[in-house]
Amino acid sequence: xxxxxxxxxKLTVLGHxxxxxxxxxxxxxxxxxxxxxxxxxxxxAIGIRQPATLEAEILKRVDSPYIVxxxxxxxxxxxxxxxxxxxxxxxxxYMEVGSxxxxxxxxxxLREEVISVLAKRVLEGLNYLHGMHIVHRDIKPSxxxxxxxxxxxxxxxxxxxxxxxxxEGSDSNAGTCAYMSPxxxxxxxxxxxxxxEFAGDVWSMGVVMLECLLGHFPLIGxxxxxxxxxxxxxxxxxxKLEMPEKASPxxxxxxxxxxxxxxxxxxxxxxxxxxxxxxRNWCCSSGLGDYVLQG
Ligand code: ATP
Ligand code: MG
Numbered sequence: 346x347x348x349x350x351x352x353x354x355k356l357t358v359l360g361h362x363x364x365x366x367x368x369x370x371x372x373x374x375x376x377x378x379x380x381x382x383x384x385x386x387x388x389x390a391i392g393i394r395q396p397a398t399l400e401a402e403i404l405k406r407v408d409s410p411y412i413v414x415x416x417x418x419x420x421x422x423x424x425x426x427x428x429x430x431x432x433x434x435x436x437x438x439y440m441e442v443g444s445x446x447x448x449x450x451x452x453x454x455l456r457e458e459v460i461s462v463l464a465k466r467v468l469e470g471l472n473y474l475h476g477m478h479i480v481h482r483d484i485k486p487s488x489x490x491x492x493x494x495x496x497x498x499x500x501x502x503x504x505x506x507x508x509x510x511x512x513e514g515s516d517s518n519a520g521t522c523a524y525m526s527p528x529x530x531x532x533x534x535x536x537x538x539x540x541x542e543f544a545g546d547v548w549s550m551g552v553v554m555l556e557c558l559l560g561h562f563p564l565i566g567x568x569x570x571x572x573x574x575x576x577x578x579x580x581x582x583x584x585k586l587e588m589p590e591k592a593s594p595x596x597x598x599x600x601x602x603x604x605x606x607x608x609x610x611x612x613x614x615x616x617x618x619x620x621x622x623x624x625r626n627w628c629c630s631s632g633l634g635d636y637v638l639q640g
Pocket of ligand 2: 362487488501
C-alpha cells in the first residue's frame with residue numbers, strides 16, 4: 346500500500362535512538378498516520394549497515410498482533426560506496442500512546458492487573474519471535490509500544506539476533522545493559538557461552554514487570570548511579586530483589602521465575618504463559634485499557 350516515500354509527510358519526531366530517528370508521518374493518499382524510522386549511514390559506519398539490514402529482514406517477516414507491524418522498508422543505501430551510504434527507512438504502524446517508558450513516566454507505576462495483561466502480551470510476542478528463532482535482545486520499556494486501544498506491542502529489532510542462522514545474522518552484542526541477563530553481562534561466571542539465548546529475553550521482561558510495579562528501575566536503589574559497574578554487580582551478584590510489600594504471591598513468584606540468575610533454572614516463555622499471574626488476567630482485556638489511555 347505504501348509505494349513511495351514521497352507520499353509521506355513528516356510531522357513530528359517521536360523518538361531518537363541509537364541508529365536513527367523515528368518520525369510521525371502522514372500518508373497523503375491513505376489519509377493515515379504511520380511511524381517512520383530512518384537509519385542513516387555514512388561512509389565510515391558501513392559496519393552498522395548489516396544489523397540494519399537484519400532489522401529490515403526481521404520486520405518484513407514477522408506478522409503478529411503482538412509485534413509492531415512494518416508496512417514497508419525502503420533501502421536507498423544499496424550503494425554503500427556512495428558518499429553518504431544512504432538510509433534505510435521503515436514505515437511502521439503508528440502507536441499513538443507511545444512507549445511503556447512514556448506511560449511509566451506519566452503514571453509512575455502500574456497496578457498488578459494491568460501488568461498481568463502487559464505480561465501476557467509481551468509473552469505472546471516473545472513466544473511468536475522465539476518460534477521464528479528470533480531473539481529480541483533489547484526488551485525494555487522504550488521498546489514496548491502502546492496504541493490507542495491500549496494494546497502493547499514489541500518494537501525495535503535493532504540488536505536482535507537470529508539463532509541457528511535461519512537467515513544471515515549479525516552477532517553484535519549490543520543492547521541496553523540495564524536489562525541484560527547475568528549470562529550476557531558476565532558469560533564466564535554464568536555459563537553464557539552455551540546459554541539458551543531466549544532466556545535473556547525472559548530476564549529482561551522480568552526486570553520490566555518489576556519496574557512497572559515499583560515505579561523505578563528495580564535492580565539498583567533509586568539513589569544509585571546506573572553506571573556499568575553498579576549495574577553489573579546488581580545483575581550478577583545481588584541476592585535479594587526489591588519487592589513491593591503488597592505484591593501478590595503470584596506476582597512475586599512470576600518475577601522471581603524470570604529473574605533467576607542461572608538461565609538453566611529460569612522459566613521459559615511457554616511456562617510463563619501458563620503462570621497463575623498471567624492466567625489470572627483480571628480485566629480480561631487485550632489491552633491496558635482506560636487506565637493507561639485516560640492519562
Ligand atoms: P533505542 O536505541 O533507544 O532503543 P532505536 O533507535 O532503536 O531506539 P526505536 O526503539 O525503534 O529506535 O524507537 C525510538 C522511540 O521512538 C521509541 O522508544 C518510541 O518512543 C518512538 N517510536 C518508535 N516506533 C514508534 C511507533 N511505531 N509508533 C510510535 N512511536 C514510536
Ligand atoms: Mg528502542
